[in-house]
Amino acid sequence: MTISREDIEKVAVLARIRLDEEQIPALEKDLGNILSLVDELSAADTDNVEPLAHPLDAVQRLRADEVTESNQREAFQAIAPATENGLYLVPRVIE
């Protein structure tokens, strides 16, 4: 299994990672190796194996619908880079 230069550029865009030109050949090699490992795993016969949702053989416990959290905005916002009028501020988002 090989991965193309275009694949790497596209994944970088999706992951919002900026790549320098010279980083790409090394990534091509490393990611290619990882994909070869996945190929090896894919070769295993799993026809009679149920897909696993979780490695623990247990079921989820649920909680009652009761308010247990109090307002701790001040504590949380003390460590936020920017806040105003109770809002967290982030760089402008444009749709």
Place this chain on the structure above:
Amino acid sequence: MQWDIVIGLEIHVQLATRTKIFSGSSTAFGAEPNTQASAVDLAMPGTLPVPNEQAFRYAVMFGLAVNAEIGRRSVFDRKNYFYPDLPKGYQTTQLDHPIVGPGFVDIDLADGSSKRVRIHHAHLEEDAGKSLHEDFHGMTGIDLNRAGTPLIEIVTEPDMNSAEEAVAFARKLHSLVSSIGICDGDMSQGSLRFDVNISLKPKGSDELGTRTETKNLNSFRFMEQAIAHEVERQMDILEDGGRIIQETRLYNGDRDESRSMRSKEEANDYRYFPCPDLLPVVIDDAFIESARDLLPELPDERKARFKEQYGLNDYDARLLSDDARMAAFFEETAGHGKDAKLAANWVLGEFSARLNSDDKTVAQAPITGEQLGQLVARIADNTVSSSGAKKVFEALWKGDGDNADAIIEAQGLKQVSDTGALEQMVDEVLAGMPDQVAQYQQETDPKKQKKMLGGFMGPLMKASKGQGNPKLFNEILLKKLSN
């Protein structure tokens, strides 16, 4: 060229739980920003989600109400995407093992026919926070109170073929989730949000065309307009020999225009995988049966009962049964009003018109079903005429008195039903109109006679100061004139 329209819906329904789906933060509406956003909701390191049992109960109630299979083992997955109102960087949702499997809803159409719309599945997931783009010195404000509010996303099969059908389905679903009490139904606050998938195909073709998705429609009117708009847009492109691009579009109802939001072919790789923080949730028979016990009467059942119990026609029964509050109001009115059909007419007529013109919901109405029922009873027993009753209704609505009898008394609206007194008035009026009486008696066409009868009613109502019982006047007139 003739086209078939194919529509499927995705509906996000906010569940009316007290707390969030994975934390014990309150979901109460209208709190100060970020005062209901806990460490779990903010995705602080080291926090773990614990699912809310009530969210599962509500989802199961919905499944039972749409005749669906319940997912006995439901699994949460992570849907990864980047947006600042989603602090975790993924939405916890369900992909392959949803809580609600295939089901269906039957909708009534204007021509009296009904149609079955299949539900593909419904899954539990969490809502995101809110981004406020007003000017914060060139930055965006984030309120995470809504983050983690439980939602069910309901996905239909592409079974609808017109805006009318899609809106009928949306209304039915709205009525269903509010009737069973799993959602407050307040669309203006985003409690229900509709995404519409639309494609066109040549008439009769089996092959589906490329679809677009119009997102976040939060009123039935916008939904209808958005569908009409998108159908026209696609038709123009196809008829010019163009190609539809699979994409998400945003509709602006105020301007009746839409624009592309993002192209699905490009960036949408959500990298779903099972959420390692949550174990599979197992739903057993006892849980399902306890949810079933909580289900109130469903709108379809209520409609059938209204026809049976109150002798209403299909149309009235449907209008009165769709909304649980309206249905309860009608039943209270009918209970005090002696005549159910008359009660239905008043609830659907004067009462509904007044709600509309004042832009009020049933819950906000200034009168009770009991008050309207007492008035209906007085119309039914001829104490007040229907025109007098409108005055009483107006007084009740404005709070000028709180019961019909007192208002009728105070405003002198009591109808005269004393036959002796009415006969005397008829005699006097007829004596003053000999020409008209002669004309009437010479007329042979019963239709024209009926019309002429109306000519006597004006003077009679005047003679009785508007208080004569018109029905009795009519009977007496007929008797006297046929002599």
